[in-house]
């Protein structure tokens with residue numbers, strides 16, 4: 001599969017870390033060492049930090065994203081944040097269906113699909129997370145699980161819309177555990193995702209869709225993972241910047257203080 005049709009994306013998932021002051025310090029440091037390239041860089045931060053980060057990164061090419069969004073467009077939904085609201089803040093990306101939200105906040109495949117539709121309608125790029133549990137992997141159910149999640153997340157989208165979705169393959173057993181999928185394991189699943197997209201939407205669409213790997217990606221393993229033909233970048237959470245090469249560390253941000 002030829003990578004020339006796709007951009008590499010390195011996205012940081014800050015989860016529920018960093019105060020505004022910490023985000024400010026990060027942005028200042030990052031801007032000093034960031035060098036624009038063909039790689040797209042995004043920071044997916046908690047909502048309160050989005051306006052500040054959008055402002056801090058204005059004109060740099062560094063994108064800012066949210067980590068979740070409501071499936072409703074407005075209404076009596078106390079505590080929720082709508083797509084319009086994150087668009088107002090300047091978010092260009094939004095993580096959807098992260099396994100932590102699927103496990104702890106009731107994000108079902110159906111909900112993920114609704115959110116993906118809502119985001120695309122407002123021009124925000126959804127980063128759709130999919131991944132199998134360790135027991136699913138052990139029972140050889142990985143491909144079945146991932147195929148289902150991808151199919152469900154994209155249900156009802158046009159081929160043109162599918163091209164705009166970013167998929168992040170994040171095996172649950174690798175997230176925050178320090179245990180990474182091997183290059184071969186990650187490539188096998190990402191290849192499979194692309195094959196399914198090809199079967200459903202055609203080759204022109206499947207070669208355009210960016211597929212990221214996430215789950216304990218760090219300085220030691222990122223080169224091997226990113227060299228795989230169907231892995232177009234990374235979604236990086238807790239990797240400490242001191243363990244990452246200068247460019248990708250700062251690009252990804254770090255989620256733990």
Ligand code: PGA
Nearest residue numbers: 175176215216236237238
């Ligand atoms: P991790 O997290 O890099 O800490 O494993 C990735 C993620 O949760 O997206």
